[in-house]
Every structure is written in C-alpha cells, then in structure tokens.
Amino acid sequence: MSVQRVSLLALLDPRLSESRPASIRLQDSLLETGTVLYTDHPVDRELVGHVFTLGQQFFSLPIEVKQRYEFPEQGRQRGYTSFGVEHAKDNPDRPDLKEFWHQGPQLPDGHRYYKDYGHNVLVKEVPEFFKALNLLHTAYSGVAHGHVLPTISVLLNKDREWLSRETKDGDDVLRLIRYLAQIHCQGMDGCEPAAEHQDIDLGTLIHARRGGGLVLTLKDGSKLTLETEGGELIFQTGDMLQAITGYAFPSITHMVKRQKDPTKETMSAPFFIHPNPEFTIEVLDGFKDQPRAGEVKRASSRRFLFKRLIEIGIHPGPNPYPF
C-alpha cells in the first residue's frame, strides 16, 4: 500500500467524475498508511517561503532574546521552545535537534478559550513575523476546516460539518520548526532531526518539500519513505482521531529523515488540528466493535493533550486538567 495523492478539488466537487474514486483513495490511504498527499490546495508556497525567511531572522537572534518569548509554565503552547527541550515520548535522553515557534488562532479579544490557550506572542525584534504566521495559520485553517475535516467526517459516518463543529475555535497550532544542521550532533547517540513519534492531535497538515523528509512505520512494521514533489499538503492522522475511531484510523509513527548535506539546516511548518476544550476523547458509536476500542480511556481533549506535552518534556507538569 502506498500513500495516495488526492486532488482536493476532485474530492470536493461531486460533479467531477473523479469525486467518488478520490474519496475511496482517501479512505484507503488513511486506513492503511495514516497519511495522504493533497494536491490542488490553496496554501501558497510563497507565503510558506516568506514565513521561513522571517523565521530564520527570529531563530538567528541571540538565545537570551529568544528565551524572553518562552513560557514553560504554559506548556510552551505559544511562542518559543528552545533547542533540546522536546524529545519523543519514550526517548527522554535524546532531545530532537530542533527549536520552534507556536502560533495559535487569533480569536476575538476576551474569548472564553484564551484561559486555556494563552495569547499569541508578538516578537519585537521581527515585527512582521506575527502577521505572516497569522496569514499562514489562516490559510492552513481554511483547508483543515473547510476541506479536510468535512471529508473525514463523512468517512466517520457523520454529517460533513460534524468535525468542523466539534473543532470550532479549536486550539490549532502552527509550529514553525528550525532543524539544526546535523553537524551539530556529532558524538551524540543517533543523529535524526526528530526521533520516531506520533502526533497527538486530530491530524496534521504539512506543506511538503521537494524530495520528502518523512519516514513512516506502517502497521506491518515496514518503513516507507514518503516521496514528495514539493508543494503538496501532507495530511497525517493524529492520536485523537485514532482514539475516537477505536484505532480504525491509525496514527502512524513517523520520523524526519536526515539531510543528505549534514551542514544544511532546514525548516518546516506543520499545522496541528485540535478540537476545542469541550470535546471529549471517547470511541464514537460505529467504532465500538473495533478490536482495540477498549484501550481508549475517556478524557477531555485538553487532558489528553497535556498528558503528552508532559511526556515529551515541553510542559513541566502536573497535568492541569483533572478530566
């Protein structure tokens, strides 16, 4: 089974003869590989490049300046996270070779979810960074909520708007990552930019770069290197979608592969799709007979999220959500 390339346009327009085959290929690809490559999407490559350029300016600031924008007590869910803080869940001694920035949705002032989410952070030294990140967040959000989630809702035997309703004003996080050049990890055990992991969210969108960069571990244990032409949108199922479907839609283990040139650093900008704080993680009717459905523990989406943030080192704990 390979990761399918599916045109977002074909998927959305039922008048196109491609519509039905496209949705079958989407379902097969997600069930088998937890991953699909969307083509014909509206996230602008130049905007991604612009965010990378401004990100480069921010990450080049002295560490003591960057750390003014780091807030460990809030689980670093907005603003900066230093190099060496995050690690894969079961690999606490091998931090990933990355530093990153988190930008969330811009909700109206006084919105009731801000007490959970925290506010976005303005970087004084690179003022355009904020606006560019918001533009990219909005672009990804449009694809996620207007296109991707409605098609997945149908695969879950719900109405098209179901997931969008549940994720309305959700805590979607754009993460701008700088992976350090591999040359910096000489002498360390292993040298992958990001160790094997699964994403905690409902699903993740990533603007693909040419030549790919992800290695997937499929359900049978085999490895698959995702080949991309550059510019596609990769979608991967996260742990929350896996949980509510009783593991029918798998959250696939993946890692970022090593660059050919060890002196080169790279950037990427995944978009993590999260429900709002009122969403409960529990197996949906229709998936309760899945063989692994019994493994899913009922919890609020916030408790589910913060459990993992503590496990990967970016929140100091304890979990602020009792349910």
Ligand SMILES: [Fe+2]
């Ligand atoms: Fe990931």
